[in-house]
Every structure is written in structure tokens, then in C-alpha cells.
Amino acid sequence: MAFLKVSSPHAHGPMSTGRVMRLVLMATIPGLVALTWFFGFGTLTNVLWASLSALAFEALALKLRKRPIAFYLNDCSALVTAFLLGIALPPGSPLWLILVGTGFAILLCKHMYGGMGYNPFNPAMAAYVLLLISFPVEMTNWLAPRGAVPASELLGPIDALLRSLGIGSAPIDGVSMATPLDILKQNDALLVDDLWAQTPQFGTVAGIGWEWVNLAFLLGGLYLLYRRVFTWHAPLSMLLAIAIMALLFNDGGSSASGGGALFNLFSGATMFGAFFIITDPVSSAVSNRGRVIYGALIGVLVYIIRAWGNYPDAVAFAVLLMNFAAPFIDHYTQPRTYGHKKPNAQEKA
Amino acid sequence: MRKIWDIHGGIHPPENKTQSLQDNIRAAGIPAQLIVPLSQHIGAPAAPIVNVGDRVLKGQMIGEAKGFVSAPVHAPSSGTVAAIEPRVIPHPSGMSAPCVVINCDGKDEWISHQGISDYRSLDKNTLVDTIRNAGIAGMGGAGFPSSVKLSGGKDKPIETLILNGTECEPYITADDILMQERAAEIIAGAEILRHIVEPNETLIGVEDNKPEALAAMRAAAEGTGIEVVSFPTKYPSGGEKQLIQILTGKEVPSGGLPADIGIVCQNIGSARAIYRAVCHGEPLISRVTTVTGEACSTPRNYDVLIGTPVQYLLDLSHFDASRCIRLIMGGPMMGYTLQDTAVPIVKTSNCVLAPTVEELPPPPPAQACIRCGMCAEACPVSLLPQQMYWFSRAQEHDKLEEHNLADCIECGACSYVCPSNIPLVQYYRASKAEIRQAQQDKIKAERSKERFEARQARIEREAAEKEAKRKARLEAAKAKQQSATKDGSKDDIIQAAIARSKAKKSGGADNPPQDPAQAAIARAQAARSGDAVSETAEEKTARLEKQLASTEKRLAAAQQKLQLAIDNNDDNVEAFRSGVEKTEGKLQALRKELDAHRASQAPAPAESVSDDPAAAAIARAQAKRAGGAETESPDAARERLTTQIASTEKRLDAAQQKHADAQAQGDVNAAAFATAVEKTQAKLDKLRAELAALPAAEPEPAAEASNADDPAAQAIARALAARNANAELSEADKARNAVSSLEKRIAKTQQKLDQAQADGDDNAAILSDTLAKLQGKLDEARQALDALSQEEG
Ligand code: SF4
């Protein structure tokens, strides 16, 4: 009779990394639906190309690094990166742009650092920032949302594919339009209320479509919270920080205003960032306290860059900056171990 | 409702407890053979007190506790001792340890035993002794001797007595069913504990997933003032520290004991065992053990005799080996796998878990850590398991200690939740072992450094003392010289003697003195003035030989140590090697010196034989006296030997202590310490023999004249007497009388001077003045005598 000789624990919880990743993928569905509804099929083609290329790059990297390809592909982390990048890029981005992005994210940001778990930066965000700096025109070319333009102007599935492949002519290019964040940033003449009234892109609390997209990501995020994929600490503190910053600096809606709390919460990539980007465990702070700080600082940075920086949306920059800071936050937010008077870091000081 | 606190983290694994709770506790019966390990507890193993072939009765002590933290073991049933030998015991490593194997006769015949009817009338120490003698050790898992917890730490009053009925591990129901069925006995045990500990409050903590046990316990505790506290189920609430936190909100300081914060914690199983021991006189020879898992078709709890082989229980439970790939002693979270079903149930065995492959599948391969932090969230001790995992992989022990690895209770919650299936606890165990090893190595290194430094200091001190002595002697000689000069006496003999002695010291050949007697006196004087430094040739040979022998011995020891170090892969190999080399170098130098010395001595250093036999006699006497400093008196020898023996005894004690420590810790140097003990013992024996060889009670040489102590003076006297005898006695009685009386006075004075010099007395100078004067007179008298003899001749 031969029995296994293994050390405890013998039982294991239901969670696995692959499962976590698949849950994250599932949770992007509401957001994807909303994006597609409002901006056409461009986001889906983004995600499609990004996924295919990311898997290919991942397989290549694993092969070069002589790792079991199937085993690692199974953790779906490359797919998550692809989804996040695809969602972040302007709908219907050209294939080459996507390839550059996923190549950079998977090969450089992930595998050059040692692969899954070792990357100090969120690969999707790093790639996004690289593209934004390198190709500002393509990266700021957002389509107009349903409601601001007639539904017929939205990208259909075929149009989107052709557009991403660079085939086709102007009519199926869709109608580009500045995002509400752009408009608010460039506005220097009108009070916010007037701007709101005069600009078709604005909806109930934020941009048309954008508010719904944000709501959809919030929904997906809450699902992940419910499934305990991550804790509330980072997202909540980020959202709170943005809201507080907006309340503090919203000067009653002058022409220089950065917009109110609700506007900021439901604009751009706020919810997407709060639940899908900053919750990326690998590149964030690790302890709950650390994550509160991490999230709050990202929120503050997002608002600062939005209100006073050069870029209309700021989540990617804020996240990258805080990726740098994560190790420091970790160092100063070590929990207090049972039976100890002080957290470890202070104990040594 | 009592306030309860929450612990950080924790998990909710599937409980799987109902399977084994279908039935009541059942007696497992008496197996054909019982294997009773001598160590079933934390602390020193018990020592067997029965022999192979002995018939033992149920409850008879078969192994007695060795030391304070230890517990005795008893025969669980009657039968014959078949063997006392190492058997595989329940241990994560699958190791073997000494066991008493009993072939049961099936009669289950008790040894006569008796409970204490009114324990309240008894002294607490007696009760603790009763508990100790019953061999009760923590039955919840760790097996810490219960009596130790009860007897220690009287410096701090115990506020809270906690009985642990949490049983948070999945599958295990031994405590649950015990509380359901033996609540009254548990409460009775709690009362005994209360009587011993005298706490302000007594709490019994039970998770709320055991409603029946709670009800039974509450009913039994009714009116006793013992509070049964229920709290939400969560793993690992049953950890001692966790339970304390839940019930009191206090935390046991890191590295401390519950007693430090006024708490004593006992398992409810132990409480019941204490009741059986005190009120019925029954030692701990059986326990309730859960046998469960889907590979057992009849999972249930058994009342099992300690020493029952696991196989016996599995058979009772209709175990299907083909469906089971791992057999676990304990629960699925903290239990360890068994390789051998022959291992016995021991005092701490609360569960035998035989899961099917589907039930607890083998762990999938680990993936990369995604730093998700789920482990940190699950950790009941608020550690950062993922950080510790990185540091553990990188073997960064400093960082691990900084992250409080030592506080990890190895509960497995972190591994359980880790989505990447990383066997975190395994890493921590390995790192803990490494750190422990490193610390032991460090202690070892420090100890040898201390030893080295102590030796160095001793050598330096001795050198300094020698130097000081030498200086003192020089000073004394100078002082004497000065005082002699001051005295202004011409032809001062002492001065001359000193001068000669100096000359001799500086290697100049001694001019044959005109007057042999005078020369003898001078030499004697010189010898007396403490020229012990310039040793004679024989002395030197002896010394060198001695040194050579001891160096050889040291070399042998050093080589032995080196070999040991090499065998053990010790880090100190280099140090040992250089030690050996140094000793070898020294040995060679000594050999050379000895050879050279022997060569130079080859022509026997016959001192220019004086024509005058008297002078020769004097010389011999003088030599003897000088030698006397070396050949010690029996008294001195006894004194020296006694102090040596005392110090050797001390050293032997220390060596034995070290040896015992090393053995207890399983130190690799235990063997080295053992040889050290042997050597010291041998030396001690030798010294004792020497002491015994000395004349029993040295009679004071009272028979000898008061001046007999001074052989030189005696010799002088005899020599002079002989000479006088030679030189026609009839002449010059007066002169001779004068000479002899002077001689006597000189002798006395010399004696006094000796004494004074030895004591460093201030009178030495005065005495030496007196002596010089006397010598002068003697000289005159002798001259007169000579003149007379010449006249006669
Ligand atoms: S639970 Fe596992 S994967 Fe997650 S941080 Fe901890 S060790 Fe890493």
C-alpha cells in the first residue's frame, strides 16, 4: 500500500488563477456590451485582434523561455491583458496599432520581467501609455456615441473589421468626435452648465454613452467583488478620492472647472480603471491597507491629470505612476502581526 | 451574551463533519498488539521502566517522565512486553522512535488504582503531580504536558482558564462527540483545573457548528459558573492563540505564552482525562479518535487504546485502500500523511482521515504567484504570506524574520486559498527549518569563539603573571643589593654572591671560589634569591617533554574535531584546519627545541668537581635545595591536586552539561562533546589517583631541627663539621664553637629571610642585613679557624 507523502494542507479552496482570470473576463461583458451598443463594433474588433495577437505573443514568449505553453496559456492572464487593452483603445483601432500594443505588453512588460507575477507594471496600461505617446492621433480618435450621432453612423461588425485592417474609405470610418473629457478640458469660455446644454455629447451625469459604459463596468466590478476576486479596498478608495477631489476643486462650474464628482466618476475610464485595472494584483500594493492608499493616490492623480494635466484621461498614467510606488506602499503598510505591538516596518525602525 | 472578538482572516473549508457523527463513540476494543511510543508529547521522551518479557497490567506505568517537560506512559491494556525498540511513530517525517510493544492478553486487567474522592482537600502540587503521573499531554494536537501548563508561572495570577472545544479542522469530530457524550466529565475536569489554577473566570469555547455539543455542555455547566461560549465557525479558530483572541480580545505576545497574559488554555479532551486521572486514578491510556473519509465506509469515533495500530482502526471502519491515495493523521488542514498503517494511535491523534482521490485530489502543479493577496487576507496571524513566499524562495532569512515568519502557525489557510496552488506552508516549514539550523550553527560558532577567547585570555593572563613575578624577583634582588651596598660592608659576601649569580645567569662561567664553603653559601644564597627562572638542563628536558606530550594530545584532539567538522560539512572546517596546522607547527618547534637541548646536554654537565668534598657536599645540598623548589612537598602537592581536581570536576560538569544539551538538540557535535567528557573524566581519575598516592597524612617534619627546613644551612653545618673533623679536632674549640653558633644563627636568620622573602615581607631587607653581618662574623670566625687549622696542619 503506497500513500502520498505530501505536506498539509491537504484540502484546497475552489479558487484557481485561471478561474480568477476567467471571472475577470466574464465581468468585462457588461462593459463590452455597453461599449458596442454606444460606439459600434470597434471595441469588439479591438478585443478580438488583441486576444489573438496576445495569445500568439504569449505562446512565442513561453516557447522562447522554454515553458510549458498549454499550462501557462491556461491561466488566461494574456487574454485578460488583451481584453483590457482592447477595451482601452479607441474602438476600431487599426490592427497594427493593436499588434504593437499587445507585443509591447506581453513580450516586454510581462515576459521580459520574468512572466506572470513578476511584472512591476500593468502590461495593458503600459502598452496603452506607450501607444498614446507614440501615436497620439490614432489614440485620441474616439468615435461618436449613439445618441450624439444616428445609429446608422455606428460601426457595424464588417465595417469595424475592415476599418481595423485599414481597408475601406472614409464613410465607414465612422464619425470621430471629441470625448466629454476632451471637451471639458478644452473649454475655456463657457460655464459647465452652458457647455452641457450646448454640447450633444453630454448626457445625464456625464457623456452620452460614457455614463452607461461606466455603469456597466461598475456592474462587472461589483460582480467580481461579490465573487471575492478582489477586495473593495483599492476600487472604493480610488472612487472616493476622485469624488472628494472633484468636490474640493469643482469651483461651482466655471469654465475652468474640472467637472463635478458624478461627472468624473462616470466619465472616461474611471469605473473600468477602478475595477479592472487597479485591481490587477500583480502590479498593485499587496496588503489591504496598502491598497487603500494605492487606490486613493491613483484617484487623486486621475483628477489632477484630468483637471490640470495635458491628457484628458488619466487612468493609465495614474496607474503606471502608482505601480512605481507600490513597493514603497507595501513597505510602509505591513500589517501588524498577531502578538506584535507594531507593524513590522515600524518595529524595525 | 458575552462579547466575542473576531480574528483576522480565516477560511471556511467544507466541514465534512456529519459523516463521522452518525453514531456514538464506540470502543475500538483491544488489538493483539499495542505499540506505545515513549515520546507522545512535547519534551523529553519517557524512559522505559519495564523489561522485555515483563507482564504489565492495564494502567501500569511503563515509561517514566524524564525531566520537567516530559510525561510518563502507561500500559493501555494488560499483557506482556514483547519488545522495547524503535518503531515507526506518527510523525510528519515518518521517523521511528523507541516504543514499548505489548502483546495483549485480552484480559484487560487493571492495576490497582484509586481515585481521589475529595480533591479539594488536597494540596495543589499533589494534584498537579497526579496529573503529571497520569501522563496527560495536550490532546488537541501539540501534546504539551498538561501539568507543565498548570505548574508554571505562579508569578502572574491566572485570570482566565480557557477550555478549547473549538475543533475547527474539517472532518474531525472527536471533541464534538466527547462534549456531546461526556459533558459532565469534561465539566468535572474543568472544576479540577479551576481548583488548581484559581482563575477569575472559566470559559469553554465551542464553535457554533456544534449545537448538540453546546447544548450538552451548557446543561452540564449549569450552576458551576463555567461559561460555555459559542462563536461563529471559522478555521482556524481552534488555534490556542486564536481562541484566546476570540474569547478575550487579548493577544499572546509574540514568542510568549498564554500565561504571560494571565491565561491558561487546555483542550476539553485533556480536561476529561484530568477528571479520570484525579477522580478515578486512571492514567491517560485511551482517547477518542475520529476515523473518517470516504475511503472508510463506516466513519465514526472510537474510544481507542493508545498504541492501537492505525490499520486496526481502518479495518474496523471498512477501509478501502484502493480508493485512497493519501492517509492523513489529523485533519485536512494541518494533518500529516502516513506512509505506514502500522503506526499507533498516540495521545495526540484526534483523527485518521482516509479520503478518496476525488475527495482530496492530489495538488495540481503550482502556478506563478499573482500577488492577489488572498493569502494575506486568509492569514489568521496577519502575515503577508506572498511576501514570505518570495523571500522563502530567495532564502532571504533576514527578510523572513522581519516578516515574522516565526509567528506563522502553519494553519494552511494561505495555501488553501491560493489560486495559484502554491504550497506556501511547505515553503515556510522549510525556511523555518533552515533558520533554526542557521541559528544553531551560529550559537555553535559563538560558543567556540568564546572558548577560544577564554583560552586566549587565560594564556595572556598567565604570561602577564609570569612577567610580574619575574619583575618582582628582580626588584627584590635589586633591593637587596642596594641595602647591602648601603651597609657599606666591604667584601660583602652577598653582594659578591649576587654578582656571581648574575654572572652565572648571564651565562658567565662561575669562577671557582677560593673558599668552597663560602662559594657554597654564595651559591645557596644565589639559589635562595630565587633563581628559579634559569632552569636546570633536566628541568628543561622534562618541561619540553611535558609540553611535547600535551601538544601531541592537543593535535590529536584538533584532528579529531577537524574530521568531525568535515564529516558534518561544518562551516568551521577552515578554522579547524588552521587550528590543526598551528598545533602541528608548534609541535615541530617543540621537537626541534627538545632535540637541540638534548644534543647540547649530551656531555653531562658535570660541574667542575671540586677537590674539596665539603664543597661538593655543599654544592649537592645547594642543588637539592634549588631543586626543592621543583620537587614539591607532599602538602603542596596535595593542595595543588585538590584544586586541580576541583577545577577538573567543574570542567567535567560543564562538559557533561554541554553533552546533554547537544544530545537533546540532536546536535551533530554531540560525539565531540562526549569525547570531551571522557577525556575530562580520565584526567579527573588520574588526578584522584595521584592524590590518593600521596602519603595519607603528611607528618609535620617536627623531628627535624627548627633550621632543618633549610637544607643549605644544614649542609653547610655538616660540611663544616666534617671539615672540622678532618682538621684535627683538638685545635681551636673556641673558634669552632664560634663558627657553629654563628652558623646556627645564620641558619635561623636565613630561614626567617626565606620566609620573609616568600611573603614579600618588609623585614626581608633587615633580615638580609643581619644575615650579611652574621656572614661577616662567620667569615672572620672561619678565617680564625682556618688559621688555627693551618697552624696545626
Ligand atoms: S494567494 Fe497565492 S497567488 Fe495570491 S498572493 Fe498569495 S501566494 Fe500569491
Ligand code: SF4
Ligand atoms: S500558514 Fe502561516 S502564513 Fe499561512 S495563513 Fe497560516 S499562519 Fe498565515
